[in-house]
Amino acid sequence: xxxxxxxxxxxxxxxxxxxxxxxxxxxxxxxxxxxxxxxxxxxxxxxxxxxxxxxxxxxxxxxxxxxxxxxxxxxxxxxxxxxxxxxxxxxxxxxxxxxxxxxxxxxxxxxxxxxxxxxxxxxxxxxxxxxxxxxxxxxxxxxxxxxxxxxxxxxxxxxxxxxxxxxxxxxxxxxxxxxxxxxxxxxxxxxxxxxxxxxxxxxxxxxxxxxxxxxxxxxxxxxxxxxxxxxxxxxxxxxxxxxxxxxxxxxxxxxxxxxxxxxxxxxxxxxxxxxxxxxxxxxxxxxxxxxxxxxxxxxxxxxxxxxxxxxxxxxxxxxxxxxxxxxxxxxxxxxxxxxxxxxxxxxxxxxxxxxxxxxxxxxxxxxxxxxxxxxxxxxxxxxxxxxxxxxxxxxxxxxxxxxxxxxxxxxxxxxxxxxxxxxxxxxxxxxxxxxxxxxxxxxxxxxxxxxxxxxxxxxxxxxxxxxxxxxxxxxxxxxxxxxxxxxxxxxxxxxxxxxxxxx
Amino acid sequence: xxxxxxxxxxxxxxxxxxxxxxxxxxxxxxxxxxxxxxxxxxxxxxxxxxxxxxxxxxxxxxxxxxxxxxxxxxxxxxxxxxxxxxxxxxxxxxxxxxxxxxxxxxxxxxxxxxxxxxxxxxxxxxxxxxxxxxxxxxxxxxxxxxxxxxxxxxxxxxxxxxxxxxxxxxxxxxxxxxxxxxxxxxxxxxxxxxxxxxxxxxxxxxxxxxxxxxxxxxxxxxxxxxxxxxxxxxxxxxxxxxxxxxxxxxxxxxxxxxxxxxxxxxxxxxxxxxxxxxxxxxxxxxxxxxxxxxxxxxxxxxxxxxxxxxxxxxx
Numbered sequence: 006x007x008x009x010x011x012x013x014x015x016x017x018x019x020x021x022x023x024x025x026x027x028x029x030x031x032x033x034x035x036x037x038x039x040x041x042x043x044x045x046x047x048x049x050x051x052x053x054x055x056x057x058x059x060x061x062x063x064x065x066x067x068x069x070x071x072x073x074x075x076x077x078x079x080x081x082x083x084x085x086x087x088x089x090x091x092x093x094x095x096x097x098x099x100x101x102x103x104x105x106x107x108x109x110x111x112x113x114x115x116x117x118x119x120x121x122x123x124x125x126x127x128x129x130x131x132x133x134x135x136x137x138x139x140x141x142x143x144x145x146x147x148x149x150x151x152x153x154x155x156x157x158x159x160x161x162x163x164x165x166x167x168x169x170x171x172x173x174x175x176x177x178x179x180x181x182x183x184x185x186x187x188x189x190x191x192x193x194x195x196x197x198x199x200x201x202x203x204x205x206x207x208x209x210x211x212x213x214x215x216x217x218x219x220x221x222x223x224x225x226x227x228x229x230x231x232x233x234x235x236x237x238x239x240x241x242x243x244x245x246x247x248x249x250x251x252x253x254x255x256x257x258x259x260x261x262x263x264x265x266x267x268x269x270x271x272x273x274x275x276x277x278x279x280x281x282x283x284x285x286x287x288x289x290x291x292x293x294x295x296x297x298x299x300x301x302x303x304x305x306x307x308x309x310x311x312x313x314x315x316x317x318x319x320x321x322x323x324x325x326x327x328x329x330x331x332x333x334x335x336x337x338x339x340x341x342x343x344x345x346x347x348x349x350x351x352x353x354x355x356x357x358x359x360x361x362x363x364x365x366x367x368x369x370x371x372x373x374x375x376x377x378x379x380x381x382x383x384x385x386x387x388x389x390x391x392x393x394x395x396x397x398x399x400x401x402x403x404x405x406x407x408x409x410x411x412x413x414x415x416x417x418x419x420x421x422x423x424x425x426x427x428x429x430x431x432x433x434x435x436x437x438x439x440x441x442x443x444x445x446x447x448x449x450x451x452x453x454x455x456x457x458x459x460x461x462x463x464x465x466x467x468x469x470x471x472x473x474x475x476x477x478x479x480x481x482x483x484x485x486x487x488x489x490x491x492x493x494x495x496x497x498x499x500x501x502x503x504x505x506x507x508x
Numbered sequence: 509x510x511x512x513x514x515x516x517x518x519x520x521x522x523x524x525x526x527x528x529x530x531x532x533x534x535x536x537x538x539x540x541x542x543x544x545x546x547x548x549x550x551x552x553x554x555x556x557x558x559x560x561x562x563x564x565x566x567x568x569x570x571x572x573x574x575x576x577x578x579x580x581x582x583x584x585x586x587x588x589x590x591x592x593x594x595x596x597x598x599x600x601x602x603x604x605x606x607x608x609x610x611x612x613x614x615x616x617x618x619x620x621x622x623x624x625x626x627x628x629x630x631x632x633x634x635x636x637x638x639x640x641x642x643x644x645x646x647x648x649x650x651x652x653x654x655x656x657x658x659x660x661x662x663x664x665x666x667x668x669x670x671x672x673x674x675x676x677x678x679x680x681x682x683x684x685x686x687x688x689x690x691x692x693x694x695x696x697x698x699x700x701x702x703x704x705x706x707x708x709x710x711x712x713x714x715x716x717x718x719x720x721x722x723x724x725x726x727x728x729x730x731x732x733x734x735x736x737x738x739x740x741x742x743x744x745x746x747x748x749x750x751x752x753x754x755x756x757x758x759x760x761x762x763x764x765x766x767x768x769x770x771x772x773x774x775x776x777x778x779x780x781x782x783x784x785x786x787x788x789x790x791x792x793x794x795x796x797x798x799x800x801x802x803x804x805x806x807x808x809x810x811x812x813x814x815x816x817x818x819x820x821x822x823x
Contacts, residue, residue, distance in 0.1 A: 040780055042590040123558065183592040198591055198598050199780045200675075200772030224674065226770045227780070230657060231673060235770070238664035238672040390785050394541050 031506065033218040033488075035060075035499070036232045036244040040199045040225045043182025046166040047118055047125045052410045055163060056245065057223055059498040061204050062187035064165035065093065065112070066157065068413045068495030072269070074157055078107065078167070078188060079145075088152030088450050095143040101169035102192040102207055109139035115167035116147065122178055129428065130159045133447075152448045154455055158414030162496070190216045190501070199225055217505045236261060236483055242506070243484040243491070243499070248363070249310035255483055262486045265310060265479035268497035269412045271317055274356065274371070274405035274473040275396070275422075279433040283348040284402055290470040292342035293354070296378035297371060298334035303476055306366040312477040316463040317419045319477040324415045326460035329467045339378035351381040357401040359389040367406050367475065396431045404431065406475055413496040415459050416446060423466060434471035516809055520802045527798035532573050534794075535787050542589075542785045563589070576791065586788035595789050599774070599796065605675055606773035609696065609765070610758045612689050614751065616697035617704050622747070624701075625708025626740065632713060640705060647702030652695050652761055656768035659691045673770035692769045696761045700754050707750045711743035745816050752808035759797055 041054040046062075049055065065079040076082075079093040099107040116137045119127040133153040138146040149156065159165070172186035185193050190212065191204035202223040206216055224241060226232040229248040235241045237258065247255065247263060256263050274293075276284050283289045299313035315331040318324040343352060354375070358368040365386055372382040387395070396404050409429075412418045421427040424443045425435040442462050449455040466472065480497035490503040543559045560566050564575060579586065585595035628640040664672035670691055676684035715721060716739055724734045762775035770776070774793050781789035 040590075040784075043592050045592075124555065180592050196591070196593070197601060197772055198588065198593055199776055200770070224770065226673065228767060231660075231768060231770060234657070234660045234665055235672040238660070238668060240664070240672045240674065388783070390544075390783070393544050397541075397544055 031218045032220045032222055033243070033501070033504070033506075034222045034224060034241040036224050036226045036235055036241040038227060038229075038232065038246040040227075041202070041223075044185040044193070044196075044202075045182030046163040046168070047122055047127055047178075048182055049163060050126055053245075055411075056498055057202055057204075058163070058166055058185070058187070059494070060221055060223075060501055061185065061191045061193060062166045062189035063099075064162070065160045065167070066165060067500075068158075068161050070266075070493055070495055072413055072495035074161055078165075079160070082157070084450070089149055091147040091149070091156065093145045093147070095145065096211070097143050099188050099211055100209070101172070101186055101188045103169050103172050103186045105169050105171040107167070107188045108142050109145045110142075111170050112145045112167050113137045113139045114170045114173075116164070118168075118173070118178065119164050124179075127159075127164050131156065131164055152450045154447055154450050155414050155416040158416070161413055161494075191221055194220070201225065212502070215502045218501070221501070233483070236485070239485065242488055243482060245480065245482055245499075247481040247483045249307040249481060252310050252481065253308060260486050261483055262488075263481065263483045264491070265481045266493045266497045267312075267319070267321065268410070268478065268480050269318055269322060269415065269418060269495075270408060270410050271314065271319070271418060271474050271477050272367075272406040272408040273475055274403050275407060275432045276403045276471060276473075277396075277399060277401050277431075277433060278471055279399060280402055282402065283346065283352050284354070286346045286348070287468070287470050288342045288346035289348060289352065290473065292339040292346070292378065293375055293380060294470060294473045295332060295335045295339035295342065296375040296380065297473070297475075298374060299331060299475060301334075301374075302367055302370050305370060306363060307476070310481065311479065313475070314477050315467065315474050317423070317466060317474060318415050318459070318463070322415070323456055324459040324463075326463035328460065329464045334374070336378045343379055350379050351376075352379060353383075354380050355383045355385055355402050357392050357395060357404045358384050358386045359392050359407065360386045361389070364406050399433070405473075410478075411480070411496040411498075413494070419443060419459070419462060420447070422472065423462070432471040434469065436465070436469060439465055439469070512813065513806075513810070516806050520806065523802055524799060527802075528577060528795055529573070531791055531794045531798065532576060533569075535791055536569060542787055576788075580792070580795070585792040588786055588789060590784055590786065595792055598777070598789070599792055602772060602774045602777055604677065605771060606759075606762055606766070606775060608678060608685070609675075609689055609692055609762060609771060609773060610755075612693035613697035613700060613758060613761075614754075616693050617700035617754075618751070620697070621701040621704025622708050625705040626712055626735065628705065628709040629712035629716060630735070637709075640709075644702040644705050647698045647705075650698065652699070652764040653768055655698065656691070656695045656765060659695065660768070663691060673768075675769075675771045675773070688771075692765050692771060695768070696758065696765045699761065700757065703754065703757075704747070704750065708743065708747055711746045712739060715739045715742050741815075745812065748811045748815055749808055752804050752811065755804040756801055759800075 037053050037056065039051060039053045041057050042051045043049055044054060044058055046058060049058070063077045065077065067075050067077050069075050078096050078099060080096050082091060082093040084091055095107070095109060095112065101107055101111070116131070116134065119125055120131060120134060133149045133151060133156065134147055135150045136148045138148070140146060147156070166187055168181060169186040173181050176184055183196070190207060190210050192207050194203040194205045196202045204221050206219050207213070210216070226235060229246070229251070232244045233247065233251060233255065236244045252263055255261055276290055278285060299315070303309055303311050303313045312319050312321070313331065314320050316325055316329065320331070343350065356368055356371065358364055368384050372384055375382045392404060395401050409418045420443050421429040423434060423439055424430060425440050439462070442458055442465065446455055446458045446462065449458055482499070484491065487507045489505050489507055492500045492502070494500060542563070543556050543565055564572055567575070583596060585599065587594050588598070624640050624643070628637045631637045660672050663670045670687055674688055676688045678685040721734060721739055724738045759775070762773060763779055764775070765771070766773045766775040767779055774797070778790060778793050781793070
């Protein structure tokens with residue numbers, strides 16, 4: 006009898022053990038708002054691509070939520086006295102996900118690929134690099150042609166993600182984005198286009214204990230309400246890009262946590278300075294700015310969840326120039342400026358608007374506000390790809406709201422838009438003074454001095470007004486409240502280290 | 509029968525060529541330069557020029573067309589320039605998904621639409637008939653998108669009975685598959701069921717007034733036999749036409765339904781590809797849909813032949 010009882014208990018114990026072991030294979034499911042493009046740090050162009058690669062791969066360094074650099078695969082780094090050589094000491098004993106060793110040669114090859122591959126999207130970011138050397142197995146020296154204040158910020162972003170040279174050789178550089186192999190906690194498993202990407206935990210990863218989930222599944226759900234419904238139903242654990250107007254509703258749900266993460270980005274209206282007409286005058290552009298109530302736009306369009314602002318960086322950033330505060334709405338002041346400019350009233354104005362619901366909402370508010378100040382504002386709403394083409398051709402008066410989505414350094418949001426050689430300078434704003442200032446921000450390696458130069462950039466941009474900055478968007482995540490320990494990089498990407506699911 | 513078939517296939521060929529030309533030229537009308545999209549807006553003019561060269565965007569349209577058609581005959585649908593994945597296998601992955609969804613929706617529409625149509629015809633003018641007609645009108649008028657979201661809110665968010673989206677292949681997990689397509693097939697099948705019901709009703713009404721039905725009844729046949737064997741079987745011909753012709757509606761509906769339920773089928777692929785200016789993917793799927801549509805028409809002809817003895821007798 007006792008024997009029978011014992012054996013039955015033993016059986017039950019075995020059964021339960023087996024059951025819990027089977028139940029412990031955990032998947033974390035993340036809903037993405039867009040389908041990522043190639044998962045290759047060299048050719049990638051999308052924000053959402055970094056979200057995925059950021060989970061899979063370790064970079065040389067990363068940033069914390071205050072944009073301080075944090076060592077990852079580069080354990081330490083130092084600049085030479087003349088600021089022309091950066092020495093990085095790499096973490097030892099790290100392997101790529103295909104088993105090949107992560108070392109100085111691999112980093113050298115990775116940086117050279119980012120510099121030289123013809124379709125590299127990173128080459129311009131790191132064009133100051135003149136050569137890369139690997140003097141020791143775990144020591145890399147990066148030589149630059151002039152002191153570079155923003156290079157480390159690039160290493161904390163896509164440039165710092167190094168792919169396995171062995172895998173690149175086998176797969177080919179053109180196709181590695183479909184079968185990525187990097188060094189990091191989760192290895193690429195499968196991808197079903199426009200549906201999902203599955204990554205699997207690397208068991209011999211050096212910090213494996215910090216990652217609780219066996220797999221991470223990214224699911225592509227472009228529609229905001231569909232993404233949210235999947236979170237509410239428990240089909241996904243984390244969603245990105247919660248519509249700000251839904252925040253109030255979702256916060257009522259005790260099972261869901263909403264977390265807006267501040268990001269250095271901006272949304273703005275870009276004017277075409279080369280087009281003849283009233284908007285060639287800075288007075289008219291400033292008058293348009295005065296006609297706007299940015300706080301009201303934030304309240305109405307985004308439920309107050311965004312951050313109104315008038316500069317390239319957000320008001321809570323150290324790079325924000327306190328001497329150039331956001332102007333209050335001043336309809337009379339706007340009319341006076343228009344009179345001073347001597348333009349015919351009402352001022353005809355067409356804004357090219359990408360047909361995203363939130364962008365259209367903002368544009369409609371700008372239309373209504375500016376009409377009171379004497380603008381006859383029309384909206385031309387077309388799909389985003391078409392606006393790219395039209396602005397490239399110079400076939401527009403103003404375009405927006407539009408802007409870079411994220412950055413871990415102000416250079417990334419300022420230079421390309423405001424410098425005369427900038428690839429995103431679609432305003433066609435050519436100012437020697439601005440060019441000189443922006444170049445100085447790149448070579449000024451003293452942080453305090455650099456902040457000062459960025460303040461001058463902001464002041465000059467406000468005076469010339471090639472762009473009217475409108476607001477800054479936090480990256481709003483929502484997740485199942487059972488998920489604990491989520492942290493974010495300084496540019497607003499997910500970090501899964503130490504994340505667990507409460508039972 | 510063979511001659512009839514051969515005849516139909518021959519007629520289909522110029523149709524297909526025409527479809528391919530239309531598909532190809534419509535794509536060119538889409539605004540937005542694909543080279544700019546591929547370049548991502550941050551590329552230099554040199555890179556853009558290189559992209560144009562690589563993808564043959566500089567060639568005359570006629571040359572581009574023949575390259576495209578030639579590659580397709582070799583089974584090469586090109587490579588997605590966003591994800592670097594080949595398009596052919598991508599489509600192959602998605603066909604079973606949309607076919608499963610379409611078949612389930614069709615089944616739903618037949619199971620709901622035909623019995624309701626017969627009942628409405630039998631009770632013509634009575635309250636029952638009006639109720640079914642109201643159902644049909646609402647079924648046709650309710651937008652897929654709205655119905656989808658409502659079902660998700662009720663069955664996935666509120667009750668948590670069904671997954672809010674995604675797709676599980678039948679071969680992997682039959683129960684999971686049924687759960688994943690339950691709501692989408694109802695959404696996709698509702699309008700179809702309504703149309704099916706209305707057609708069944710009018711076909712039945714028409715036939716129930718025929719002399720032979722009166723004869724059958726006066727012979728003393730049971731009402732059930734009269735309705736099923738004599739009336740319904742003859743009403744089948746227009747219903748078959750409708751069912752096969754609704755194939756196009758199904759595909760169009762799949763575009764929306766797949767979007768709402770995040771189902772990785774052909775419909776979602778088309779939408780996502782249009783927004784990303786994946787010309788080749790859009791062309792491939794559109795062309796395939798055209799081919800499938802022609803094939804369905806051919807199938808309709810054959811089913812006609814089978815269901816209608818008169819047609820057979822005339823040959």
